[in-house]
Every structure is written in C-alpha cells, then in structure tokens.
Amino acid sequence: MTTALYRRVAFVGLGLIASSMAHAIRGASLAAQMSGTARSAETRDIAREIGLVDQVCDTAAEAVAGADLVVLCAPVGAMADIAREIGPHLAPGATVTDVGSVKQAVIDAVGPHLPGHVHFIPGHPLAGTEHSGPRAGFAGLFRNRWCILTPLEGCDAGALDRLTRLWQGMGSQIDLMDAPHHDLVLAVTSHTPHLIAYTMVGVADDLRRVTDSEVIKYSAAGFRDFTRIAASDPVMWRDVFLTNKDATLEILGRFTEELFALQRAIRRGDGAQLQDYFTRTRAIRRGIIEAGQDTDAPDFGRQNT
Amino acid sequence: MTTALYRRVAFVGLGLIASSMAHAIRGASLAAQMSGTARSAETRDIAREIGLVDQVCDTAAEAVAGADLVVLCAPVGAMADIAREIGPHLAPGATVTDVGSVKQAVIDAVGPHLPGHVHFIPGHPLAGTEHSGPRAGFAGLFRNRWCILTPLEGCDAGALDRLTRLWQGMGSQIDLMDAPHHDLVLAVTSHTPHLIAYTMVGVADDLRRVTDSEVIKYSAAGFRDFTRIAASDPVMWRDVFLTNKDATLEILGRFTEELFALQRAIRRGDGAQLQDYFTRTRAIRRGIIEAGQDTDAPDFGRQNT
Numbered sequence: 357m358t359t360a361l362y363r364r365v366a367f368v369g370l371g372l373i374a375s376s377m378a379h380a381i382r383g384a385s386l387a388a389q390m391s392g393t394a395r396s397a398e399t400r401d402i403a404r405e406i407g408l409v410d411q412v413c414d415t416a417a418e419a420v421a422g423a424d425l426v427v428l429c430a431p432v433g434a435m436a437d438i439a440r441e442i443g444p445h446l447a448p449g450a451t452v453t454d455v456g457s458v459k460q461a462v463i464d465a466v467g468p469h470l471p472g473h474v475h476f477i478p479g480h481p482l483a484g485t486e487h488s489g490p491r492a493g494f495a496g497l498f499r500n501r502w503c504i505l506t507p508l509e510g511c512d513a514g515a516l517d518r519l520t521r522l523w524q525g526m527g528s529q530i531d532l533m534d535a536p537h538h539d540l541v542l543a544v545t546s547h548t549p550h551l552i553a554y555t556m557v558g559v560a561d562d563l564r565r566v567t568d569s570e571v572i573k574y575s576a577a578g579f580r581d582f583t584r585i586a587a588s589d590p591v592m593w594r595d596v597f598l599t600n601k602d603a604t605l606e607i608l609g610r611f612t613e614e615l616f617a618l619q620r621a622i623r624r625g626d627g628a629q630l631q632d633y634f635t636r637t638r639a640i641r642r643g644i645i646e647a648g649q650d651t652d653a654p655d656f657g658r659q660n661t
Numbered sequence: 662m663t664t665a666l667y668r669r670v671a672f673v674g675l676g677l678i679a680s681s682m683a684h685a686i687r688g689a690s691l692a693a694q695m696s697g698t699a700r701s702a703e704t705r706d707i708a709r710e711i712g713l714v715d716q717v718c719d720t721a722a723e724a725v726a727g728a729d730l731v732v733l734c735a736p737v738g739a740m741a742d743i744a745r746e747i748g749p750h751l752a753p754g755a756t757v758t759d760v761g762s763v764k765q766a767v768i769d770a771v772g773p774h775l776p777g778h779v780h781f782i783p784g785h786p787l788a789g790t791e792h793s794g795p796r797a798g799f800a801g802l803f804r805n806r807w808c809i810l811t812p813l814e815g816c817d818a819g820a821l822d823r824l825t826r827l828w829q830g831m832g833s834q835i836d837l838m839d840a841p842h843h844d845l846v847l848a849v850t851s852h853t854p855h856l857i858a859y860t861m862v863g864v865a866d867d868l869r870r871v872t873d874s875e876v877i878k879y880s881a882a883g884f885r886d887f888t889r890i891a892a893s894d895p896v897m898w899r900d901v902f903l904t905n906k907d908a909t910l911e912i913l914g915r916f917t918e919e920l921f922a923l924q925r926a927i928r929r930g931d932g933a934q935l936q937d938y939f940t941r942t943r944a945i946r947r948g949i950i951e952a953g954q955d956t957d958a959p960d961f962g963r964q965n966t
Contacts, residue, residue, distance in 0.1 A: 433932070501881055502879055502881070504879075541875045544864070544865050544868050544884070545865070545875075545876055545879045545880055545882045545883065546879070547883075548861065548864075549861055549884050549887055550883050551923060551927075552861060553886075554923070554938060555920045555923060556853065556857060559915050559916050560849050560850070561942065563912075563915075569948070570846045570850075571846070571945070572952050573807065573836075573952060574787050574807055574846060574850045574851070575850055575955070576788070576807070576955075577787045577789075577847060577850045577851035578850065578852075578854040578858075578890050579850040580949055581854070581858075581886040582854055582886075583946040584955065585883050586939075586946065590943070591936060593935070593939050594939060597927045597935055604927060605924065605928060607864065608920075610868075611861060611864050614860045614863050614864055615856075615857070615860045615917070618859070618860060619913055622906055622909060625903055625906070627738070627900075630895075630898070630903070631895050634899060635895045636866060637862040637863060637866065637892065638892050640862050640891075641862075641888040641891065641892035643874070644885055644888055647874075647877050647878060650880070650881075650885050650889070
C-alpha cells in the first residue's frame with residue numbers, strides 16, 4: 357500500500373490532465389484529500405456531479421487554501437493571472453507545480469507571483485488524448501509515459517523527491533532537464549508536428565468542398581493520423597505556439613527547408629533523392645518501437661470496428 | 662460458403678498487399694488456385710517457405726499463364742516493364758488489375774502493353790501498415806477499408822462485377838471513380854500527408870545529434886504518429902510522388918501557403934487566428950470517427966505495453 361504523499365492536492369483547472377491526475381491519485385491513494393477549481397461554472401458543475409475531487413471551489417484562492425501541493429492545469433496563457441490570484445493564499449512550505457507544455461514561459465509568468473515560502477517545480481507530463489474537459493480523464497493516462505520536471509536552481513531536494521514519487525505513483529517515468537532544453541525538444545517532438553497536422557487538416561477542410569465527403573471517407577490512407585493530432589484542445593495549443601514561439605519557428609524553418617528540397621526532387625523527378633530520404637526515416641520508427649513508446653501491431657493496435 | 666470467383670489468381674509482386682490478398686482469398690475460398698512471382702529471389706524463397714500461394718514462379722510470364730485474374734502488386738514505377746513482359750502470355754478473357762496508389766500513371770504505363778482480349782480494371786485498396794514484404798500480410802488488412810476501382814470507358818460489366826465481389830469477399834467496400842479524381846483525392850488524404858510526415862521525421866533525425874535519444878524517448882507527445890506514417894515502403898512512396906507529381910505539388914502548394922499564414926500568426930502573436938484555425942479542424946476529426954474510419958478510445962486503442 358502507498359502512503360499518502362500529500363495531505364491536500366489542489367487543481368487549478370479541471371481538464372483532461374487534472375481529471376486524469378485526480379483519478380490516478382485516488383486510485384493509488386497518493387493524497388488524503390483533493391480540491392479543485394475551474395474558470396468555467398459549467399466545468400465546476402460537471403466536476404461536482406461526477407465527484408472528481410473532494411471539494412470543488414468557486415475560486416482558485418479557496419481551492420489552494422491549506423493545500424500542500426498545488427497543480428496549475430490551465431492553458432499556459434492563463435497561468436500569470438492564476439499565480440497572481442493564488443500567491444497570497446498559498447500555505448508555507450507548499451509545492452506549486454504545473455502541467456504546461458511549455459516551461460520557460462510558465463516560469464516567467466508564474467515565478468514572480470509566488471511567495472518565497474513555497475517550492476515552485478514546473479512539470480510537463482507527456483501524455484494526452486484528443487479529448488478535453490473533466491469527463492475526459494482516466495487513471496491510466498500517465499502509465500509508461502514520461503513526465504519532465506524542470507526544477508529551478510536551488511530547488512528543495514525534499515520537495516522535488518516528493519513530487520517525483522507522486523508522478524511515479526501515477527505510473528510515469530521522470531526526467532529532469534532545464535526549461536530551455538525542454539522547450540526545444542518539445543518543439544521537435546510535439547509542437548511543430550501539431551502545427552503541421554493542424555495545417556494539413558485545414559487544407560483538407562478547404563478541399564472538402566471539391567471532394568465532398570471523400571476526404572473523410574478515405575482518411576485511413578494516412579490523413580487519419582493527422583486528424584488525431586489536430587483534434588487536441590485549441591486554446592491549449594494556441595498558448596503553446598504563442599509561448600514557445602522561438603523554438604517552434606526555428607524548427608518550422610528547418611521543416612520548410614527540407615520540404616522544399618523534397619518538393620524540388622518531385623518536380624525534377626529525382627527518384628534517388630526521394631528514396632534515400634524515405635529510407636533514412638525508418639530507423640527512427642524502429643527506435644520508437646524499441647523504446648516501448650508504440651506498438652508495431654499490424655493494424656497499429658487499433659480495433660477495426 | 663463462397664464459391665470460388667476465379668480459377669487462378671496470379672500475383673506479380675509479393676509484398677504486404679499481395680500477401681494479405683493471398684491470405685484473405687484462401688481464408689474465404691475466393692479462388693481455386695493462386696500463383697505468384699516477385700523480382701527478388703529472396704522474396705520468392707520466403708513465399709515458397711511459408712506456402713503463401715500454390716505456385717511460386719521465377720518469372721511473371723510463367724505466373725500469369727492460365728490465370729483468369731492477374732493482380733499487379735509491384736511499385737508503380739515497375740508496372741510498365743511488367744505489363745510488357747506479361748502481355749503476350751495473358752489468357753483470353755482474363756482480368757488484369759493492380760493495387761497501385763496512383764491510377765492515371767498506371768493506366769498510361771500498363772494499358773498500351775495489354776492485348777485487346779483482356780479486361781483491364783485498375784484498383785487501389787486503401788489499406789496498409791508500416792510493414793512490407795511477403796511475411797507482413799494478414800487476412801484482415803482490407804476489412805472495413807475502401808477499395809477504389811477506376812474502370813476505363815467501355816469496361817466489361819461482368820468482369821467489373823466479378824472483381825468487385827472479390828474485394829467484397831476480402832471485407833472491403835468498393836467505390837468507383839475516374840483515375841484523375843482518384844489521384845487528387847489521394848494526394849489530399851494520403852500522398853501529401855506522407856510527404857509531410859517523412860519530412861518532419863527527417864528534421865527530427867537531423868536534430869537527434871543535438872538532442873541525443875530524446876526525440877525517440879518523448880515521441881508519444883505527437884511525433885510518434887508521424888513516424889508511423891513515415892515508416893512505409895520507401896520505393897513504393899518514391900514512385901507515388903514521381904507518378905502523382907501534379908496533384909501532389911498542387912496540394913503541397915496549398916499546404917505551404919497555409920503553413921506560412923500560421924507561421925506569421927505565431928511570429929506576430931495573433932492568438933485569435935491560431936485558435937480559430939485549431940477549432941475548425943476538430944469537425945473533420947469528428948466526421949472520421951462517425952464514418953467508422955477510426956476509434957475515439959482514450960488511448961487510441963493502443964496497448965500501453
């Protein structure tokens with residue numbers, strides 16, 4: 357049996373990540389009590405209705421009172437206002453963490469509003485689905501997924517250890533890195549792929565007028581995987597691109613450069629260049645399967661319903 | 662029980678699609694006998710070893726002799742040579758079809774080499790995995806997937822009906838359209854997404870030197886879906902882009918135009934434009950789930966091993 361790591365965990369924001377954490381924390385008895393709040397009254401009502409946490413509060417100030425762990429689960433663009441609101445109400449010795457997809461911008465937005473007597477440890481669980489909101493959560497979301505923590509200089513070792521054990525208790529593996537490096541790695545593995553997927557789906561949407569429902573009908577030919585990526589929460593992703601602007605633009609620049617080279621090879625009929633390029637990418641795929649981050653089942657593990 | 666639709670089905674090329682057809686045809690007793698050949702001796706040896714078809718021949722001319730259905734399962738770029746070789750050996754009244762991802766180029770390459778006494782009905786099953794070769798096939802590959810046939814003017818109705826029933830017997834749904842329209846629809850739903858995925862994986866491969874194994878480690882954040890698409894057969898895809906050049910370049914042009922607009926919105930910090938764009942794409946995703954072409958399971962139906 358796990359002993360509760362925290363007396364009271366407070367969630368500010370009750371979407372997919374917070375609700376999944378609530379299920380996972382309850383399932384593994386990692387906290388004695390949980391509170392939560394959300395900006396939208398509708399979200400708070402749903403959270404009350406499904407009993408997501410022990411206490412759903414109308415304000416963030418109330419939710420964080422007496423909490424020894426506060427988890428900021430709002431879009432990155434909303435974090436400065438939240439930090440300003442909760443700052444005066446945080447308990448001495450409490451840990452404040454977040455689950456934002458960008459880390460340097462969160463540190464810049466949140467840090468200045470926190471009192472000196474709390475431990476601020478930014479975090480980012482690399483897990484998600486195409487669904488959002490308090491009903492979307494499930495306890496297994498973080499299982500075998502990475503959670504990256506980006507502690508600041510002079511971070512309290514005890515507070516870091518306790519937060520690490522919380523994520524491990526929810527099934528995650530933990531990695532530590534500094535915030536700028538996190539933002540670059542995620543620009544490659546997540547932010548730019550999402551922008552590209554959104555763009556491709558947008559193009560297909562324009563063409564839908566030409567091709568009727570055919571884009572949807574024949575989506576299994578490859579396009580489907582893009583729509584899955586591009587179905588994530590629009591506000592969250594807006595904030596990701598606004599706050600990880602430099603790294604995203606840097607990777608986008610490399611992407612368009614390579615795309616133009618392939619486009620030119622197609623136009624000139626340079627089959628050798630295309631084949632070489634396409635051969636090289638298989639090695640990366642094999643690495644991902646070997647790293648246990650995906651399955652190589654013939655139908656990708658999907659059920660053909 | 663299904664009655665055999667064909668006396669003898671001959672496969673030219675024994676990769677993922679041919680081997681899946683062989684399993685599906687055998688499983689549903691859709692043909693009395695099957696023969697096959699492949700350019701590579703290694704592939705033919707594997708096919709013999711696993712008993713993929715009744716007779717593995719060393720040449721395409723031998724394989725098609727006496728067949729009432731010939732299925733060209735080679736990369737599009739190899740089809741002209743194959744058609745030239747088999748033309749004189751085709752049985753009168755036989756149907757010749759193919760499974761190429763591009764249709765007009767196949768018609769141009771194959772048509773001129775076929776004798777007047779055969780029925781040529783180009784086809785394209787919209788199914789695949791990241792795996793290739795004769796061991797990759799499985800009978801369920803075509804279940805609930807679309808197969809597009811692009812019959813030419815004056816196509817024999819009886820031959821078309823028989824081929825339709827073969828694909829239905831393997832679990833596919835059939836659609837008919839003309840070749841240029843097929844090539845445009847597939848440029849949107851398949852060819853351009855594949856090129857983009859290959860490009861993004863290539864960019865990540867370059868950056869791997871900077872980020873060590875982190876690209877692979879954190880791939881579940883979105884990048885993973887790109888690597889799945891980009892792991893398909895390099896030669897097949899080389900030929901797709903060389904032979905569906907115009908439609909692919911057209912869609913690529915639209916894609917880069919939209920991508921630049923989003924890139925500019927990021928650079929200028931235009932959150933409203935980004936959010937609007939990302940919101941619009943959700944509708945397409947819902948359409949795909951409603952059309953039964955994917956699942957909305959929280960973990961995408963994947964097993965977390």
